[in-house]
Structure formats: structure tokens, C-alpha cells
Amino acid sequence: MKLEKLIARFDHSLWKPQAMRIFQILVYSWFVFNLLYLLPAADLVWGRDSMILPLSNQPGLVNNLFFLLNYMRDLDVLILSIHGLALLLALFGKLGWIPRLVVYVTAGMLYFPAYLALNGGYILMWIFSFYLIFAKSNPKDASGILLSNFSYMACVVQFLLVYTIAAWWKWTGTDWINGDALFYVLHTEAYSSNFLQSYLLPQEGLLKLMTWFGLIYQSLFFVFVWIKRTKLIWLSLGLLFHLFIIFGIGLVDFGTAMIIGYTLFLEDDWIAKILGKIKPRICIRKSTTT
Amino acid sequence: MKEASKKVFKKNRFIQKGLFLLCLGFFFVHFLISLIYTLPKQYFPAKVSELAAGYMYPSFYQGWSLFAPDVPKWHSDLEYRYYYQGQWNDWQSSSCFPGGEGHPVQARIAQKLNHYLTNQLRDNLYYENKIPQFDKVVTQGHYRGAVYLVRAELKKLNQENIDSLQLKLNVSYAPKPGSGAPAELRTVEYPILSTQQAN
Numbered sequence: 001m002k003l004e005k006l007i008a009r010f011d012h013s014l015w016k017p018q019a020m021r022i023f024q025i026l027v028y029s030w031f032v033f034n035l036l037y038l039l040p041a042a043d044l045v046w047g048r049d050s051m052i053l054p055l056s057n058q059p060g061l062v063n064n065l066f067f068l069l070n071y072m073r074d075l076d077v078l079i080l081s082i083h084g085l086a087l088l089l090a091l092f093g094k095l096g097w098i099p100r101l102v103v104y105v106t107a108g109m110l111y112f113p114a115y116l117a118l119n120g121g122y123i124l125m126w127i128f129s130f131y132l133i134f135a136k137s138n139p140k141d142a143s144g145i146l147l148s149n150f151s152y153m154a155c156v157v158q159f160l161l162v163y164t165i166a167a168w169w170k171w172t173g174t175d176w177i178n179g180d181a182l183f184y185v186l187h188t189e190a191y192s193s194n195f196l197q198s199y200l201l202p203q204e205g206l207l208k209l210m211t212w213f214g215l216i217y218q219s220l221f222f223v224f225v226w227i228k229r230t231k232l233i234w235l236s237l238g239l240l241f242h243l244f245i246i247f248g249i250g251l252v253d254f255g256t257a258m259i260i261g262y263t264l265f266l267e268d269d270w271i272a273k274i275l276g277k278i279k280p281r282i283c284i285r286k287s288t289t290t
Numbered sequence: 291m292k293e294a295s296k297k298v299f300k301k302n303r304f305i306q307k308g309l310f311l312l313c314l315g316f317f318f319v320h321f322l323i324s325l326i327y328t329l330p331k332q333y334f335p336a337k338v339s340e341l342a343a344g345y346m347y348p349s350f351y352q353g354w355s356l357f358a359p360d361v362p363k364w365h366s367d368l369e370y371r372y373y374y375q376g377q378w379n380d381w382q383s384s385s386c387f388p389g390g391e392g393h394p395v396q397a398r399i400a401q402k403l404n405h406y407l408t409n410q411l412r413d414n415l416y417y418e419n420k421i422p423q424f425d426k427v428v429t430q431g432h433y434r435g436a437v438y439l440v441r442a443e444l445k446k447l448n449q450e451n452i453d454s455l456q457l458k459l460n461v462s463y464a465p466k467p468g469s470g471a472p473a474e475l476r477t478v479e480y481p482i483l484s485t486q487q488a489n
Contacts, residue, residue: 003307003310004303006310007306007307007310010310011306011310038393038395040393041392041393041395041396044393044395044396044399044442045395045399049442049445049446050442051396051399051438051439051442051443052399052435052438052439053431053434053435053438053439057348062348062349063348066348066349067348108348108349111351112348116398116399116402116403116435117395117398117399120352120353120354120356123351123352123353124352127350127352130349130350142302142306143305143306143309146306146309146310146313147309147313150313150317153317154317154320154321157317157321158321158324161321161324161325161328161354162354165325165328165329165354165355166354166355166356166358168329168330169330169354169355169356169358169359170357170358170359172330172358172359173358173359173360174359174360175359175360175361176358176359176360176361180361180467181357181360181361183464183467184361184362184363184464185357185361187363187365187464187473188361188362188364188365188464189365190365190397190401204467204468207467
């Protein structure tokens, strides 16, 4: 009987239909923008003129599939085209789960030959794309609802895993605990700029506070994100943290991927309110132009 | 009629129960393995880590030790020069696109590779009578990756018929916070490679 009740919680209705739909759109849009950004350099990243030494792989069907581009570089245009087409179909919710599966497979095929050109942001989106295979945007039967809710739950747990594991690793070192991590990050040219180096490096106290904030935020994210009263403030702080990663450290793809993950924690009534505010404005604009 | 619909309902609930248990089972096993795979390896017996890696790689490959446990305390730049028609050309950076133009992703590829190369030098370079020994360095994948990258750049420059190639890594070590000292610079020149070796 208890199992029946538990199943009913999963297959009765979607837990967060609005948040999940927005999340889905953002994940596939992220892939589209990433593809458009890398397309001019596709030859250097995936093609015959690639700058990246192919990784060696173990035999096996799955390995051979994901590493296909490693030893058949000429297929780059074909795989990129299939990936792009599947992304558009998944974005507009066409042909059900098939394009979503194709996005996951092709995204994996594009990752391994280009691992030096991509980072954790891409990997996070790729893993999300696996869970999203099972998410229907408007399921009509109980099985569809059940799968969609599991998909939502998997995305949430995956996101929490990222923060929690990242924090765990940081607690095992000394730089984050001493408060020196950001000082060293800003010293690395790849993750800094002249402006940040000249403005922030002399401010050691501020750098320590920012480092500790990052550590505490990641460590406690999985607790505070569930407290509805403080959730908005908590997510806003995280948004600022990731905006700094985007504009300060220059990791645009990783920063945006993490911000996209935040949509999973938005309440549907917040989204309804935001959409309610936007829709009348659009209507007013339309009526004034006609 | 009622009996028939009851039967259908019961059958549907049975399928639903099966689907639920399948999803729940996959969910717990998948995330348990993800946890084992992403946490530091020393927490688990080698066999467990190996099994977890077998499931996770490549289908669910991930790693979240972002700038951890400690942050890299250096910035490095890979340079190369080649011997062609009886003379060495000037050293040039691998993160600048040949001709000075290009896509920012090239700099990212070079930076990531430089990071691995620096780690690799730290772990594998040793000295005998104050002479650096590269035997453990040049057999590593990232060194071969660096040679591959430089060869790709030379191909773009239509300079494939070179006689020899040499790589150099400039590493700038960050000072300790509060010391006010300038960054410490160190340069490591790799052994010269003949074209045959570079290919």
C-alpha cells in the first residue's frame, strides 16, 4: 500500500512542469550556441586539421561509438550536422525521444575528440541531455509522467552532485581553506584579465572573503536550496558567483551551464508570475503597434 | 464489462509498479556509482573504483574537482621552433594562431595542454649531475599531444617539411599571497626532435 502511495506521487502529475520545460529549452539552446560558437573552428577541433591528439580507447560497442570521430575525422561534418538537426528537433519538442537520444549520443561523440577544447560546462549539459531523453514536456499517460518526474529528479541530483563533490575536493586541499585560491586563480593569465589583476590582486582580504564564500556556498548548496523562504536570496547569490565566473574568470560556457541548472529549483508560481508580467507587456506592445 | 476494465487497470498498475521499481533501482545505482567515480579514489578499494570507471566511462564521464583540491599556482606557455633550410626560426607561442588571427578555442586548447604539460614536468622531470632527464617526460601522452598540436599549427603555415622541431615550456609561478614578490619564471627546453620522431 505504501508503495502504491509512493508510485502515485510519481505518476499522478508533473512536479515542476514549467521549470522543467524552461530547463529543457535552455539546455538545448546552450548546445546550439556552443555549436555555433565552435563551428568556425570545427576543422581545428574535430576535423582533419584537428590540433588535439586522439585519445586511445578500449574496444567495445559503446567505446567505438563515442570515439568514432577519433579515428574517422572525415565524419566531422556529418556528425555535426546530425547533432545540429537533432538539437533543433529536441528544442521544439518534435519527434519525441528520438532527437533527444541523438543529441546525447552525438554530444558524447563530439566531446571525446575535442576534450581539450571543452570543459565541465559541456559535460554537465551532456549528462543532463541523457536524463532529458526520458522527459516528456506534456505527458498524457501515467508512465510518461513517472518517467518525466524521474528525469527531473535525476537532473536535480546531478546538479547537487556537482556542487557537493566540488566542495568535497576543495575541503581536502589547503588553498580554499586558507582563502588563497582566488588569489592564485587570478594570477593565472588564462583565468584572469589585466583589469581584475590590477584591481583585485592587491585586495587580499576581499579575495579571501570571496574564496571562503565560494567554498561555503558550494558546501551548503544542497541544504539551503530547499528552504523556500531563503531560496530566492540563495539562488541570487549563486547567480552573482557564476556571473563572476563568466565575466571575471572568462569561463562563459561553464558559468552559463551552472546558471541553467538553477532553473531546476525555480518554483512554478515564480515562473507563472514572471510570465504573467511579461505576457501583458507583449500584448500591450502588440496592441500599440497595430 | 466492469470485470474487464478492472483487469486492465490491475495489469496497468502492475506494469507501472515494474517501471517505477526499474527507474528507482537505476536511479540509486547510477548515482551511487557516480559518487564513487567522482570522489577521491583513495576512499574506495581499487577494484570498486575500477568497476565504477567501467560503468561511467565513456557514457557518463564526469569529474567535479573544479580548481581543487588546490589551485594551479602557475601560468605556462608552450613555445616551439623548427629547423628548416639550414636555420632555426624564432621561438613562437603555440597559443597564438599562425598568422596572428584565429578562434579563441585554439588558445583554450593550448592552455589546457600547457597545464597538463606543467603537471607532467613536475612529476616526471628529474636531474642527473644537474642535467635534466626527459626520458619519462617524452613518453607521456601530453608531450605527444603537444608535438601533435605544433605539427597541426605548422600544417596551417604550410611548414610541414621541416628538419627538426623543439618545444619549450615557460612557466611563471605565482608568488605567495602577501609576499609582494614578482612571479618566478622558469624555462624548460625539451630535447630536439627529428622530423621522423615528430611525426
